Every structure is written in C-alpha cells, then in structure tokens.
Amino acid sequence: MKLKVKNFNVKINNKDILNNININFKKNSIHALIGPSGCGKSTFLKSINRMNDLIDKFTFDGNIFLDDKNIYDIDEVSLRKKVGMVFQKATPFPKSIFENVAYGLRIHGIKDKKFINKKVKESLKASALWDEVKDKLNSSALNLSGGQQQRLCIARTIAVNPDVILMDEPCSALDPISTFKIEDLIQKLKRKYTIVLVTHNMQQAKRVSDFTSFFLNGHVIESGKTNQIFLNPKKEKTESYISGRFG
Amino acid sequence: MNEAIVEKGLFLLSIFSILIFLLIIIFIILESFPAFQHIGISNILFGINWAPDNGFYGILPMILGSIIVTVFALLIAIPLSIGCAIYIEEFSQNHIKTLFKPIIQTLAGIPSIVYGFFGLMVLVPISRDFFGGSGFTILVASMVLAIMILPTIISLSQDAINSVPSEYVESSLALGSTHIQTIKNIILPKASLKITTAIILAMGRAIGETLAIIMVAGNVAEIPTSILSPVRTLTSNIALEMGYAIDIHYNSLFATAVVLFSIIMVLMIISNVIEHKWGC
Numbered sequence: 371m372k373l374k375v376k377n378f379n380v381k382i383n384n385k386d387i388l389n390n391i392n393i394n395f396k397k398n399s400i401h402a403l404i405g406p407s408g409c410g411k412s413t414f415l416k417s418i419n420r421m422n423d424l425i426d427k428f429t430f431d432g433n434i435f436l437d438d439k440n441i442y443d444i445d446e447v448s449l450r451k452k453v454g455m456v457f458q459k460a461t462p463f464p465k466s467i468f469e470n471v472a473y474g475l476r477i478h479g480i481k482d483k484k485f486i487n488k489k490v491k492e493s494l495k496a497s498a499l500w501d502e503v504k505d506k507l508n509s510s511a512l513n514l515s516g517g518q519q520q521r522l523c524i525a526r527t528i529a530v531n532p533d534v535i536l537m538d539e540p541c542s543a544l545d546p547i548s549t550f551k552i553e554d555l556i557q558k559l560k561r562k563y564t565i566v567l568v569t570h571n572m573q574q575a576k577r578v579s580d581f582t583s584f585f586l587n588g589h590v591i592e593s594g595k596t597n598q599i600f601l602n603p604k605k606e607k608t609e610s611y612i613s614g615r616f617g
Numbered sequence: 618m619n620e621a622i623v624e625k626g627l628f629l630l631s632i633f634s635i636l637i638f639l640l641i642i643i644f645i646i647l648e649s650f651p652a653f654q655h656i657g658i659s660n661i662l663f664g665i666n667w668a669p670d671n672g673f674y675g676i677l678p679m680i681l682g683s684i685i686v687t688v689f690a691l692l693i694a695i696p697l698s699i700g701c702a703i704y705i706e707e708f709s710q711n712h713i714k715t716l717f718k719p720i721i722q723t724l725a726g727i728p729s730i731v732y733g734f735f736g737l738m739v740l741v742p743i744s745r746d747f748f749g750g751s752g753f754t755i756l757v758a759s760m761v762l763a764i765m766i767l768p769t770i771i772s773l774s775q776d777a778i779n780s781v782p783s784e785y786v787e788s789s790l791a792l793g794s795t796h797i798q799t800i801k802n803i804i805l806p807k808a809s810l811k812i813t814t815a816i817i818l819a820m821g822r823a824i825g826e827t828l829a830i831i832m833v834a835g836n837v838a839e840i841p842t843s844i845l846s847p848v849r850t851l852t853s854n855i856a857l858e859m860g861y862a863i864d865i866h867y868n869s870l871f872a873t874a875v876v877l878f879s880i881i882m883v884l885m886i887i888s889n890v891i892e893h894k895w896g897c
C-alpha cells in the first residue's frame with residue numbers, strides 16, 4: 371500500500387468535517403473519491419499533502435502513512451515533492467510554458483540547464499502536451515486553452531518526480547475532448563504514479579479508476595473496487611448516490 | 618427620465634471640476650509666461666544661481682534638490698515598507714494584522730507639520746551631533762520624507778500582495794516550495810507592477826511635500842555637494858518666497874510651479890501607462 375489512512379478526523383473551526391476515515395491506496399492504481407458537494411473530498415485530499423495546515427482553525431487526529439511513514443514525520447516540503455497536486459481550476463503561473471514546468475525543479479535547487487531542459491521535455495511528453503507546445507515553449511502559459519493549461523499543470527507536477535498525484539476534479543472545467551485527453555493521460559500515468567482522483571462525474575470514476583471510495587457528510591460510506599462499487603454496492607446510500615437519486 | 622437627469626447632473630459636475638482644474642493650470646502657465654519670456658527657458662531650467670535680488674532665476678538647484686531628496690527618501694522607504702508589507706501579509710498573525718491596519722492609517726493621516734516638527738526637534742540635532750554642521754541636511758529631509766511616504770507604500774503594497782490569486786500561492790506550495798520561495802518567485806513578481814505604481818504614487822507625494830521639508834532641509838538655494846548639504850526643493854522655493862515676490866520674481870515662482878507639476882504629471886503618466894499596458 372502506498373498510502374494508508376487510519377482513523378483520520380478533521381475539524382475546521384471546531385466543526386467536524388471528516389470522521390474516522392480509513393482508506394488504503396494501492397501503489398500504481400487510480401483511486402476515485404466520489405460524493406456530493408461539501409462532503410469533504412477536497413479537505414481529505416488536502417490532508418494528504420498537508421495543504422490544510424495552511425488553514426487557521428484546522429485540527430486533525432489519526433494518521434496518514436506514506437510508504438509506512440507518518441506524513442507528519444516528513445517535512446512538508448519533501449512530502450509535497452512526493453505527493454503532487456492538480457487543482458480543479460488550472461492554475462498555470464503567469465510565466466512561460468517552459469518556466470511553469472521548470473518551476474518545481476528550480477525551487478528544489480536544480481541549476482543544471484541540460485537536466486532542466488530534458489526534464490521539461492519529458493514531463494511535457496508524459497502529459498501529452500509536447501506536440502502542441504514544442505514550438506512555443508517561451509510563450510506565456512496563460513495563452514493556452516483550458517485543457518492545455520490543465521495538462522501543463524500535470525506536467526508541472528510530474529516534473530518534480532512525485533510518487534502520488536492528487537487530482538481534485540481536474541476535468542470539471544473542461545470540454546469533453548479535453549476531458550477525454552486528460553482521462554487518457556491519467557490512465558497512462560498510473561504506470562508510474564499512484565493517483566487519487568476526486569470527481570463528480572460518475573462516468574469518469576467508472577471509466578478510469580481501479581478503486582472508488584464514496585464519501586457522504588464527512589464519512590466514508592463504502593470503499594472498494596470500482597466495479598464492485600458501481601455494479602454491486604453493498605450499502606444502500608452508495609446505491610442511491612450512484613444511481614443519481616441524490617447529490 | 619429620472620436617471621437621465623442624474624446622469625446629466627453628474628456629467629455637469631465632473632465637467633465643472635475638470636474645468637476648475639484646467640483654469641488653475643492655465644492661470645499658472647499664464648503667470649509663469651513672463652518669466653520664461655524675459656529670462657529664457659534654459660536660463661530658468663539650467664541656471665544654477667537663484668538670486669532674485671540680483672536678477673538670477675535659475676532653478677536647477679531646486680530641481681536637483683527635489684529629485685535628490687525624493688530619491689534618497691525612496692531608497693530608505695522602499696525596502697522598509699515592502700518588507701513591512703510582506704511581513705504583515707505573509708507572516709503576521711491575524712490579530713497583529715488587525716493591529717497594524719489602523720496604525721498605518723493613522724500614520725498616513727498625521728499632518729505633515731507634525732513630521733516636520735519631529736524632524737526639527739529630533740533628527741536635526743542628531744545629525745548635528747553626529748556629522749557636525751547645522752544639522753539641516755539632505756539626509757534628515759530624506760528621512761522625514763521617507764517616514765511620511767511609508768504608509769502609502771505599505772498599504773498599497775499590502776493590497777498588491779493580497780491581490781495575488783491564492784491559486785498561484787497554493788500551486789506553488791503544493792509543488793513543494795517553501796513559503797519564502799513562494800513569496801520570492803510567485804507573489805512578488807506578480808505584485809511587482811502594483812508595487813511599482815505604489816512607489817510612483819509615493820514619489821509624487823514626496824516631490825509635492827513642502828512644509829515638513831522646509832522645516833528640516835536648510836533651504837539653501839545651491840546645488841548640493843553631499844548628503845550633508847542643506848537643500849531647497851521646488852515646493853520650498855515657492856512657499857518660502859511667495860509672500861514677498863513681485864514682478865518677474867513672482868512670475869518665476871509660477872515657473873517653478875510649472876516645472877513641479879510637469880514632473881508630477883510625467884510620473885502620473887508613467888504610472889498610468891504601467892497600469893494599462895501591463896495591467897494585471
């Protein structure tokens with residue numbers, strides 16, 4: 371298991387947001403998190419790379435282990451290097467395409483130009499963007515389309531060699547073709563990375579993921595193989611959610 | 618119907634205020650005209666002697682004086698205020714942040730005579746004790762001016778830092794960059810345009826400041842030779858002599874005003890160009 375979450379609880383402002391979460395994430399798999407809006411999926415995702423530490427009134431208990439190491443025993447910089455994150459809204463920096471991908475390398479102290487060039491190229495290729503941008507690496511990333519921007523953000527994330535990639539509804543702002551490209555990409559990425567994918571799109575979870583966990587009001591109702599969850603859910607609430615009866 | 622009246626009314630009001638502004642400018646230019654005509658533009662702009670009694674009306678010492686004092690004030694104020702803005706926005710706890718805000722607003726609201734008085738009573742004697750001479754120096758004038766423009770740069774820089782989208786910051790942190798790296802590589806570059814316009818605005822304020830400067834600068838109308846020389850600025854030149862100036866002397870003070878507002882106009886144009894051309 372790449373990631374293990376044990377009895378994990380989160381409170382923000384003393385309000386219970388996540389209750390007793392237990393999920394294991396298998397190495398080189400895609401694990402989808404589904405559930406209605408406000409049920410705590412993003413909060414859970416941000417617990418894994420400790421982005422919640424930025425929130426003022428955030429408290430937690432329980433443990434999350436990355437490769438059997440408690441994430442609070444790893445300093446947050448190394449943790450975030452290992453656990454990359456792609457946000458719902460594509461957020462390329464207002465820099466060139468090249469500099470966006472090189473950013474992570476540079477902040478981690480890499481100066482070797484050749485290495486950076488090579489890594490940028492590799493990452494853009496791995497995120498299926500290279501062919502579209504190879505002639506304009508120095509133009510602003512903000513001129514790319516939404517789908518391209520999102521793939522650039524994925525490239526930027528994989529450039530720093532993470533083990534795990536957290537994706538928070540990466541396709542929710544994209545058209546069907548861009549969505550398809552990213553889904554395709556996500557499936558290729560799992561050969562190298564462990565992927566946690568938050569999605570509102572049931573079809574997407576079904577199409578791309580190996581495992582699925584269903585969140586409701588800060589609880590994990592059911593967790594298991596994607597096929598089982600969608601074809602043969604054990605809990606009634608799961609059944610009614612995936613059949614679209616609420617949420 | 619009603620809206621049309623309101624709209625027309627507002628239109629007239631704005632035309633009216635612009636008209637007043639134009640009238641003032643025209644008046645100043647007209648009054649300065651005899652000076653430029655009789656003394657000559659270059660004799661005024663580049664003349665190094667200001668001695669109205671003897672017919673010398675060169676304001677180069679004052680032009681340089683204004684520029685030098687402003688530049689030194691900025692050199693002192695920029696690092697202090699940007700550092701302060703970064704600290705407040707990025708490092709301070711919430712309660713400190715709420716404490717800072719009214720303090721800075723108050724600092725901005727204190728009348729300039731108070732700052733001048735402080736300079737005169739505290740900084741001038743210190744300068745005198747340390748460096749000898751009268752104590753009325755460019756150094757002290759710049760320090761007083763720096764204190765006066767601090768609040769402007771601080772609060773506008775705070776706005777600039779605040780307006781950097783949090784997505785950029787989060788993305789940068791999520792890539793494993795430290796807070797400091799994120800400030801340096803993401804926040805400051807993104808905020809730099811707005812900070813630049815803040816600095817230009819402060820520059821305009823510094824060049825226009827009069828009272829506090831008169832109190833501490835010594836006001837000698839000579840080209841300064843060191844940071845410990847006394848200095849006279851364009852604004853001081855007008856304020857000091859307007860009470861008794863007549864004829865061409867009077868007109869030459871208006872010429873000083875024309876130069877002054879030309880400088881400020883150029884600064885405002887630069888700041889507008891920055892905002893609109895590379896606007897965020």
Ligand SMILES: Nc1ncnc2c1ncn2[C@@H]1O[C@H](COP(=O)(O)OP(=O)(O)OP(=O)(O)O)[C@@H](O)[C@H]1O
Pocket residue numbers: 382383387405406407408409410411412413414425
């Ligand atoms: N910074 C915060 N401060 C206070 N409350 C928060 C904060 N972040 C999240 N919450 C609360 O935590 C709960 C879960 O939010 P979260 O964003 O994790 O839901 P989500 O499942 O990702 O929803 P969505 O599908 O709409 O993205 C919500 O009730 C939300 O109001």
Ligand SMILES: [Mg+2]
Pocket residue numbers: 411412413538
């Ligand atoms: Mg969310």
